[in-house]
Amino acid sequence: MIEVRNLTFSYGKDKEALKGLDFTVEDGEIFGFLGPNGSGKSTTQKILTGILRGHGGHVSLFGQEISKAHTADFFEKIGVLFEYPYLYANLSALDNLRYFSSFYPSGQLRDIGEILEKLEFKPDFLKKPVASYSKGMRQRVSMARTLISNPRLLFLDEPTSGLDPSGAVLFRRIIEEERKKGTTVFLTTHNMLDADLLCDRVAFITNGNIAALDMPKRLKEKNSSRCVRIAYLYQGSRREKTVETTELERGIFFPHDEVISIHSEEPTLEDMFIQYTGRGLS
Amino acid sequence: MKKLFCVLFKKDIRMMLSGKFFFIAFGSLVIYTLFINFGYVNFMNDKLYNVYVYDPEGTRQEASGAAGKAGEVKAVASREELDAALSADTNGVGIDASLSTPKIVMYAGSEKVDRHRADYARSLLVLRSRYSAQPYPRSGSRHSARVVGTNTRELKQKKEMCCELLFIEIVAVGFLGIASVLFKEKQMGVIRVHAILPLKRSLFILAKLVVFLLSDLVFAALMTALNVGINGAGDILPAMLVQTGILSIIMALTGFGCAMLLPDFRQFSLAYLVIAVFASVPVFLSANTSVKMAWIDWHPFYQIYMGLKGACFGTPVIRPSYYILCACGIGLLFAAVWTAFRREMGKEG
Numbered sequence: 001m002i003e004v005r006n007l008t009f010s011y012g013k014d015k016e017a018l019k020g021l022d023f024t025v026e027d028g029e030i031f032g033f034l035g036p037n038g039s040g041k042s043t044t045q046k047i048l049t050g051i052l053r054g055h056g057g058h059v060s061l062f063g064q065e066i067s068k069a070h071t072a073d074f075f076e077k078i079g080v081l082f083e084y085p086y087l088y089a090n091l092s093a094l095d096n097l098r099y100f101s102s103f104y105p106s107g108q109l110r111d112i113g114e115i116l117e118k119l120e121f122k123p124d125f126l127k128k129p130v131a132s133y134s135k136g137m138r139q140r141v142s143m144a145r146t147l148i149s150n151p152r153l154l155f156l157d158e159p160t161s162g163l164d165p166s167g168a169v170l171f172r173r174i175i176e177e178e179r180k181k182g183t184t185v186f187l188t189t190h191n192m193l194d195a196d197l198l199c200d201r202v203a204f205i206t207n208g209n210i211a212a213l214d215m216p217k218r219l220k221e222k223n224s225s226r227c228v229r230i231a232y233l234y235q236g237s238r239r240e241k242t243v244e245t246t247e248l249e250r251g252i253f254f255p256h257d258e259v260i261s262i263h264s265e266e267p268t269l270e271d272m273f274i275q276y277t278g279r280g281l282s
Numbered sequence: 283m284k285k286l287f288c289v290l291f292k293k294d295i296r297m298m299l300s301g302k303f304f305f306i307a308f309g310s311l312v313i314y315t316l317f318i319n320f321g322y323v324n325f326m327n328d329k330l331y332n333v334y335v336y337d338p339e340g341t342r343q344e345a346s347g348a349a350g351k352a353g354e355v356k357a358v359a360s361r362e363e364l365d366a367a368l369s370a371d372t373n374g375v376g377i378d379a380s381l382s383t384p385k386i387v388m389y390a391g392s393e394k395v396d397r398h399r400a401d402y403a404r405s406l407l408v409l410r411s412r413y414s415a416q417p418y419p420r421s422g423s424r425h426s427a428r429v430v431g432t433n434t435r436e437l438k439q440k441k442e443m444c445c446e447l448l449f450i451e452i453v454a455v456g457f458l459g460i461a462s463v464l465f466k467e468k469q470m471g472v473i474r475v476h477a478i479l480p481l482k483r484s485l486f487i488l489a490k491l492v493v494f495l496l497s498d499l500v501f502a503a504l505m506t507a508l509n510v511g512i513n514g515a516g517d518i519l520p521a522m523l524v525q526t527g528i529l530s531i532i533m534a535l536t537g538f539g540c541a542m543l544l545p546d547f548r549q550f551s552l553a554y555l556v557i558a559v560f561a562s563v564p565v566f567l568s569a570n571t572s573v574k575m576a577w578i579d580w581h582p583f584y585q586i587y588m589g590l591k592g593a594c595f596g597t598p599v600i601r602p603s604y605y606i607l608c609a610c611g612i613g614l615l616f617a618a619v620w621t622a623f624r625r626e627m628g629k630e631g
Contacts (some may be wrong), residue, residue, distance in 0.1 A: 034461065045629060047587060049477075049478050050477075051474075051477045051628050052479070052628050072480035072481075072482075073480075074480075075478060075481075078478065080475075080478040082474065082475070084471055086470060086472050086474055086475045087470065087472065088293075088297075088467075088469030088470060088472055089470050090296070090297070090300040091296070099289065099481070100475070101291055102285070102286075102289045103289070103479045103480050103481050104285060104480060124488055140617045145475075155578065227510035
């Protein structure tokens, strides 16, 4: 679906934003693109969505070189959710969606009511101007705008930002459903939970380079200490012990009365990010 | 393409409605019309300066016949009364005709204006048979002039002011209108959404231009009809609409470009002031006063203003070079706006 080879981009003579990225995104895959601010992830997304031109290297989407793909046909196949919910504040959700959907062929459009219902949009607000909505409501309308054209390739930038926990769960479920339909998702996020739960593969980008690219699980396993921390009760007192996983093959070998909990000492995705990039996600 | 254009056109109309643009334009139209019909025309017919005459013998007033024209000259009974009248009305002009040679008495201002004031006062006292202040001088008079066109003095004044106000409206208000709509869209971030829609960028620009062009044309037609009269407007309106259209497109493109290049409305307001002053002050000074700047013929807005004025007085521009240059200017502005629009779309959120 997406093929990127030696992608470079500069905003000026001395402002090299991308220094030769290489990655591919397969059909129906959720690909996470993680990086701190200024790492080059927005620039990459803008190149992939055809907003920025003048890059070096080779970028192809849908099997076609991006520089030749800036046609109505290309934009009909992609859906982009921006980090902020960009909508006409003086228009209602319904009018916004009617307006944005009118640029696509009617045959590929989804039903506005159905999609808003799926996103648990409050029907009372349907005809009220967007200016009166909360951030979560705006994000729902923005997501509806992205999905209304039934895109084959979705670019999602911080999709769960501004949502409460139940809203975030809902969005993750919807993204999963899209993937099940065969939609490819390019996810740019700071949210490690989103990346961990949703992505088939993630790329860590820092200073215009990809520092690591793999499945989240594999990244964590590769860097795991292969230890578990066991909390237990013995002779009336609470104790903790860290043991290697190989030591547990024959069961818990040390004296104990009751096991309280067993925690894997596997690193989190955030730990991995910091390890590979040397920077936090801020 | 046609469908997409209509979608954009409809959206822009809604944006203008929500921004109260039409309300402001209608308000301007009402104010301008009231000013032209009840303010400017009356003001132009008003006498220039009050003239006070102290003429104990009454000879000067009899000679001029001014005594019969109430209000043109005011007779005073004594020299002291003349001084008191001038001290209360420092712009007034006094004539002390008690001496064998009448003497002009007035508070000094600038030299050229003082000469004008003195001449005006004298003109009211000379014999009517030797001096004509009529709009159509008698043949053989020393002050005769060729009369061009068939406009009455009032119609001429109305057309002049109609032209000036129409020019100001498009240069200042129209320019501001398109920029304010775009700044709103920029603020809402929706311009960036258009970058990923299956839509030609030029169509987005074109739709906005057409909305503002139509609005300006309707404004020009109403302004002309209300101030020149429906019958008179019929003859000059086609040529006026052509000139209005040229000015409207240029200003809309300028407003569009500024809105794309400048980060916020505060910075725009400074640029707006500079552009509005650049576009109007030298033009009005050169076109309506005796001040002539050597470079004014190179000022594009001067040419357009003169084109508008010519159209209003029934002498539209027919030089092809004028229209070719306008078309080239519009083409260049469109290309610049397109580039700025593309740059804006690629900016960070």
